[in-house]
Amino acid sequence: MIAEPRVIEARQHGISPSDVNPGALKIVHTIQAAGFSAELVGGCVRDLLLGQRPKDFDVVTEAEPDTIQNLFRRARLIGRRFRLAHVRMGREVVEVSTYRALPNVGDDGYEVSEGDGRILRDNVFGDRDSDARRRDFSVNALYYDPVGGVLLDYVGGFEDLNAGILRMIGEPARRFREDPVRLLRAVRFSSRLGLIIDTGTEAPMPDARLFLQKVPPPRLFDESLKLLQNGYAEPNFRLMHRYGFITELLPEITQHYLAADVVSETGLVMLALRSTDDRVRMGKPLNAAFLYAVFFWRAVCDQASRLTEEGGAPVQSLHRAISVVLTDAQSRLTIPRRLTAVMFDIWDMQRHLEKRRKNMVTRLLEHRRFRAAYDFYLLRVASGSADQAIADWWTDIQKVSVSSRLQMINDLAGGRGSRRRRKRRRRSVK
Numbered sequence: 445m446i447a448e449p450r451v452i453e454a455r456q457h458g459i460s461p462s463d464v465n466p467g468a469l470k471i472v473h474t475i476q477a478a479g480f481s482a483e484l485v486g487g488c489v490r491d492l493l494l495g496q497r498p499k500d501f502d503v504v505t506e507a508e509p510d511t512i513q514n515l516f517r518r519a520r521l522i523g524r525r526f527r528l529a530h531v532r533m534g535r536e537v538v539e540v541s542t543y544r545a546l547p548n549v550g551d552d553g554y555e556v557s558e559g560d561g562r563i564l565r566d567n568v569f570g571d572r573d574s575d576a577r578r579r580d581f582s583v584n585a586l587y588y589d590p591v592g593g594v595l596l597d598y599v600g601g602f603e604d605l606n607a608g609i610l611r612m613i614g615e616p617a618r619r620f621r622e623d624p625v626r627l628l629r630a631v632r633f634s635s636r637l638g639l640i641i642d643t644g645t646e647a648p649m650p651d652a653r654l655f656l657q658k659v660p661p662p663r664l665f666d667e668s669l670k671l672l673q674n675g676y677a678e679p680n681f682r683l684m685h686r687y688g689f690i691t692e693l694l695p696e697i698t699q700h701y702l703a704a705d706v707v708s709e710t711g712l713v714m715l716a717l718r719s720t721d722d723r724v725r726m727g728k729p730l731n732a733a734f735l736y737a738v739f740f741w742r743a744v745c746d747q748a749s750r751l752t753e754e755g756g757a758p759v760q761s762l763h764r765a766i767s768v769v770l771t772d773a774q775s776r777l778t779i780p781r782r783l784t785a786v787m788f789d790i791w792d793m794q795r796h797l798e799k800r801r802k803n804m805v806t807r808l809l810e811h812r813r814f815r816a817a818y819d820f821y822l823l824r825v826a827s828g829s830a831d832q833a834i835a836d837w838w839t840d841i842q843k844v845s846v847s848s849r850l851q852m853i854n855d856l857a858g859g860r861g862s863r864r865r866r867k868r869r870r871r872s873v874k
Contacts, residue, residue: 452595461590467533468501480507483587503540545570582611611642624655628667635679649687656692661778675724678717696743712827733786743769793817
């Protein structure tokens with residue numbers, strides 16, 4: 445039996461068609477004109493109700509993907525687990541999906557992995573009622589019809605949003621088992637939207653953390669980036685630490701960092717997270733490699749020390765330690781090569797920053813990763829694990845004139861400085 449939704453006048457809550465992306469609005473009009481129901485759904489509706497500007501607008505409809513492709517010349521069908529359409533409107537790409545049926549393991553069209561309850565493929569189409577109930581959280585299951593000017597609520601998401609509650613639709617333990625990434629989404633929505641996780645939703649979360657081991661590493665990396673680069677990295681991390689997710693995603697932190705490094709206001713991890721959030725608020729670019737370099741730093745140091753104690757040369761031990769730590773991390777998070785290369789340089793340059801050898805200073809200052817390595821060293825100083833005097837020296841040398849820079853380099857003890865290499869005399873050919 446199809447449930448009747450609660451119908452809410454959108455304008456009474458500050459939402460009008462003018463708030464909607466023009467491309468998404470045109471898509472809804474076109475689909476409805478063809479005789480199908482169509483609405484905006486999910487995060488865009490939630491954010492509009494919260495008075496925030498949505499990042500994108502998603503459309504949902506009873507029309508199936510092939511029909512959508514026929515309605516829009518610039519539509520492209522994508523996906524295997526969720527078959528949907530990407531419709532290009534000018535420079536914008538709007539995601540258009542078909543109502544999905546509720547999961548019912550064993551029916552045709554559904555496939556679960558070996559008894560662990562995860563849904564791997566779900567292309568059975570349904571009605572709007574079932575589509576709402578198969579979504580994750582109630583606040584993400586609100587539908588907005590800009591043509592009729594109404595909000596449609598099947599699962600109490602409107603009340604939950606007004607009450608500041610994040611509540612899982614259905615039985616939380618089962619829903620987390622179906623898709624463990626919902627654990628991370630709960631953390632992200634709670635922090636970013638300022639919602640309190642409902643007690644029934646929260647109760648199974650610590651035990652459900654083991655399900656994260658079943659998530660493919662590339663997807664887990666993508667989700668971790670969303671948590672770390674949305675301007676709420678610090679509160680996200682604190683919640684993940686509270687529920688035990690850090691142990692599953694980044695065991696290097698719990699195994700190699702002291703508690704003070706992780707939870708203290710001046711701990712290296714907390715300083716890095718707070719710095720990242722500050723950059724987001726100031727609109728500065730982010731370097732994802734920087735945060736991951738912090739997360740794995742102590743593991744690299746411990747591994748390098750062990751290899752050195754076993755007789756390895758310091759530099760070779762460091763490089764081997766980096767390889768070992770990153771190889772192990774890739775089994776959980778598929779960190780792209782473009783990031784691991786930056787992480788390597790940040791770590792490798794720490795020893796050069798500390799030693800300040802005359803013949804290396806200029807090369808370091810000209811290195812494209814110098815700023816990241818320098819900022820990393822400053823964080824280490826702030827956390828009490830590096831020398832303030834050395835940090836001040838590197839800060840000063842970036843500000844002075846060329847002649848003063850040469851003088852600062854020549855004043856360093858040891859090394860070859862700026863002395864020219866003696867030219868080797870060429871032997872005459874007889």
